[in-house]
Amino acid sequence: MITIMKKEFARFFGDKRMVFSTVLLPGLMIYVLYSFMGSAIADQFMTAADHVYEIHTVNLPDSLASLKSQQDLEVIEADLADVEPLKSQIEAQETELLVVFPEGFDEKVAAYDSLTSQETAPLVEIYYNSVFTESGTAYDTVCGILEQYETSMANKFDVNADAAKRYDMATEREMTGQFFSMLLPMLLMSFLFSACLSIAPESIAGEKERGTIATLLVTPVKRSELATGKILSLSVIGLLGGVSSFIGTMLAIPKMLGGAAGGSMDAGVYGGMDYVMTLLVILSTVLVIIGVISILSGFAKSVKEAGALATPLMIIVMVVGVMSMFGDGAPSATYLYLIPFYNSVQCLNGIFSFSALPVNLAVTIGCNIAYTMIMAALLAKIFDSEKIMYI
Amino acid sequence: MEEMLKAQELSKTFKLSKKQQKLEKTTTKTKTAVDRLSFSAYRGEVFGLLGPNGAGKTTTLRMLATLIRPDTGDAVIEGSSIITDPNGVRSKIAFLTSELKLEEFFTPDYLFDFFSELHGVAPAERDERKRRLFGRFGISDFAGVKVANLSTGMKQKVSLVISMVHDPQTIIFDEPTNGLDVITARVVTDFLQELKAEGRTIIVSTHIFSLIEKICDRVGIIVSGKMAVCDTLENLTAEKSLEDKFFDIYAEMEGKVL
Known part of the structure; x- marks a missing residue:
């Protein structure tokens, strides 16, 4: 053997x-x-760390002027008339994001009460192209900022806000x-x-x-x-x-x-x-x-x-x-x-x-x-x- | 004369597939390849099985070599039965056929050692035998060359040598010169005669009359699996040539004249 x-x-x-x-x-x-x-x-799902996203805004409110100071965002203010051309540019992957705020966004937001209002809440429209990686990432970034802003306006409580703590008990x-x-x-x-x-x-x-x-x-x-x-x-x-x-x-x-x-x-x-x-x-x-x-x-x-x-x-x-x-x-x-x-x-x-x-x-x-x-x-x-x- | 091999009433039947039945133009489901074949071989002689293709020569030799089991009958080789002690038979015989191949990847040297080990040959004995046999066949120079790279003639010589690793007394050789060039065929027949001179028993099968006439002492003529005649070469060729004798027997057995 x-x-x-x-x-x-x-x-x-x-x-x-x-x-x-x-x-x-x-x-x-x-x-x-x-x-x-x-x-x-x-590579597919991440963009270069130093990429600066090109963001077009219409009616950018003062309350969100902080967007301009974000290092990775280049905010370009535009008019309503530019909306259609910009949308086709995004479709053609030539530019990355278009954020359209309603006119008088800040006042409308201040006046709006979700419990009593008969009208719909003020609507922010963000045009993006999910196939275009940079555009998708820019969309996520801006959404994050807007959500944070919304939360900060009516903050009653936080969930898992302490970044220093470990909440997920799975090791x-x-x-x-x-x-x-x-x-x-x-x-x-x-x-x-x-x-x-x-x-x-x-x-x-x-x-x-x-x-x-x-x-x-x-x-x-x-x-x-x-x-x-x-x-x-x-x-x-x-x-x-x-x-x-x-x-x-x-x-x-x-x-x-x-x-x-x-x-x-x-x-x-x-x-x-x-x-x-x-x-x-x-x-x-x-x-x-x-x-x-x-x-x-x-x-x-x-x-x-x-x-x-x-x-x-x-x-x-x-x-x-x-x-x-x-x-x-x-x-x-x-x-x-x-x-x-x-x-x-x-x-x-x-x-x-x-x-x-x-x-x-x-x-x-x-x-x-x-x-x-x-x-x-x-x-x-x-x-x-x-x-x-x-x- | 010492009886080295005794085959008694060996029979082997194969099942025929539908396709084979058609080819053979028969409706019987089985074909009897070997039909109650008996013969003996004695020490120091060459026994030849002569017959046309399909007569059952190879089947008979395969049964003797324990590769297949007979349906009935038995054969005893140097005291070991192919039925009850196949391993005993395997350690006593050399079986050579063109169907048994050597692994092409290895060298003759390695294969000689490998088969010696399988046969349980002691290293000192093995080395001495290897030197002698490799020298005898001129393999020494090629001992380290992979079998794949050897010529057909050299391959055949290596197969011969490898089958002799355990110094067997009984050698069973199916169609020894088939497919060989004249020079290698000559080497093989010379070697068989040498083995005979050393007192070994050799059983060969062939359909070549000249080979039988050259090396065999006794001949068994097989037709359709049956032993037609079994006698010494001298007796068989007393009146006419082996070839003529064979066709007489063939015509008689098959009931037709060629």
Whole structure:
């Protein structure tokens, strides 16, 4: 068995291109891709920090003259007659914002009483273009200022006004946990699956296709040892690919989120114990994935067919992974952890949200190993079956 | 004479798919590839299975090599039954066919060590044998070259050498010279004669009369899965050439004259 494993490793690690494309490339790709996505998203929704917004106002009231002193706003006063041309300019993304105050805004506001008035409140109209990022941001800024002004006029009470205080009692750790536990199980499962899919069919269906496995089968090596050796060595390689993708993801997620989430997401909230648990769960998961793909590859006549057979399985795994994005975190009922793939996803979900139950982890790892042993026995049977191997 | 291999009443039936039934112009769902075949091979002789394509030669050899199981019958090779002790058989024989390939990624040197390890050959013994066999076939210079980059002839030589890692006494060889150029074919037949001289037992299958005439001591002629004749080459070729003899038997068995 050791000999078989050594050969598989020699085959894999001796081929630099294969090592690069299965182990290094996925992690690197994910890191680069996600980081790029992060900065692209940031570019899309954020404007340069020193951008000065061009704002046209009609009938700008004295009470809001403070707009002019805002550093990032350049206020240009205009007449009613300019409204239409300015609107088309905004449509053409040539200028950013047009704010039209009713005439005598200050007096009207002073006279207006929301409780007794029969008329509608004075109306400020702001024309903007939401597709034009700068225009959208300027709109948000001006709205903010106006709302603040409105609040300051009739301030009876404030909510959460003390900027120095923390009102959201969720800790950064919990928020990070919630976010990661939503995203990571699904990503991890698909990384692991694709890593395994890139090696297992090649090693089993490929050897069958090329006629090299028959050479092994005429030696006195036990079928069970051949099957176990293959599954174990392929799992190690699959795990390397999966871990590389995982590292890429962990490094890239903070970058991807960038400033959008307040920049507070950090993989540092997880301790060594969490990583050890994650590693154990993904190791047992890789065993199951390799086992299933190996059996499918054993039945397949070619690498191509093995890939085709494994595709529906991949979809199932993805669906199970997506399930963890919804629902209320990992369920605690232990019997659910007997279901392969589902158990792994929910365990990962539990680990990343700091709510994993040791008994469920143990059940998951234990039954994944048991499933793998059953599948190894089945693969040995396949190797022994002349109908499957030589026709 | 020591009996090294004894095949008794070996039979193998394959299921035919609808497509195959059409091709064979038959409505029976099964095809008997090998029909109660019995023969023996003795130490130090070359036994040849002669027959046309589809006669059941390869199926017979695959059964002997434990790659497929016979439906009925058994064969005992050096005391191990292919039914009850297939692993014992595998450790005693060398099985060579063009269908068994070597992984192209590895070098002859690595593959020799790998298969030695699978056969449980001690390292000292392995190194000595490797030196001798690589030298004998001129592989030494190519020992570090990936199989993928070797010529067809060299690949065939490497396959031969690899099959001998455990110094087997019984060698089963399906179509030994098929697809080989004259030079490599000569290397193979010379080697088979050498093995015979060393007292090993060799079973070959072929449809090439000249090969049988050149290397075989005894011949079994198979037609449609049945053993038509099994005798020494001398007896078979006493009156006429092997080729003529074969067609007489073939016509008799199939009930038609070619």
